[in-house]
Amino acid sequence: MSSFIHVGIPCGGSENATTGDIFSPNYPRNYNSRTNCQYVIYVPPTKRPSIRVTFQDFALEDAYDFLYYGAGDQPNLSEALGQLTGLNTPEDIMVEGSAMWFWLASDSSVTFRGFALTWDGSG
Ligand SMILES: [Ca+2]
Numbered sequence: 001m002s003s004f005i006h007v008g009i010p011c012g013g014s015e016n017a018t019t020g021d022i023f024s025p026n027y028p029r030n031y032n033s034r035t036n037c038q039y040v041i042y043v044p045p046t047k048r049p050s051i052r053v054t055f056q057d058f059a060l061e062d063a064y065d066f067l068y069y070g071a072g073d074q075p076n077l078s079e080a081l082g083q084l085t086g087l088n089t090p091e092d093i094m095v096e097g098s099a100m101w102f103w104l105a106s107d108s109s110v111t112f113r114g115f116a117l118t119w120d121g122s123g
């Protein structure tokens with residue numbers, strides 16, 4: 001297991017839906033320090049499934065707290081497609097396949113609002 005992993009409040013989970021939202025813990029109040037949340041989303045399989053992720057809000061402590069994401073249903077930091085941090089709302093993400101994961105990890109101090117995102121697998 002990676003050193004990025006922190007012990008934190010229970011959070012995360014999985015959901016199977018064409019579209020949906022994910023909010024960081026406590027949102028729009030700040031997430032906690034030492035948050036460690038894994039989310040897995042599944043969309044109905046199609047001939048060429050893909051998932052588009054749009055961020056409505058994003059505020060993480062730059063370079064210390066991260067939202068990682070990747071394809072498939074096995075969160076694995078070494079296979080992340082990206083790691084998001086800072087105060088700028090990211091561009092939309094497109095992931096091929098019918099499942100993807102997010103992993104929110106914060107360090108031991110300084111927190112912000114976190115994130116609000118919507119996914120859409122209808123494409
Ligand atoms: Ca922090």
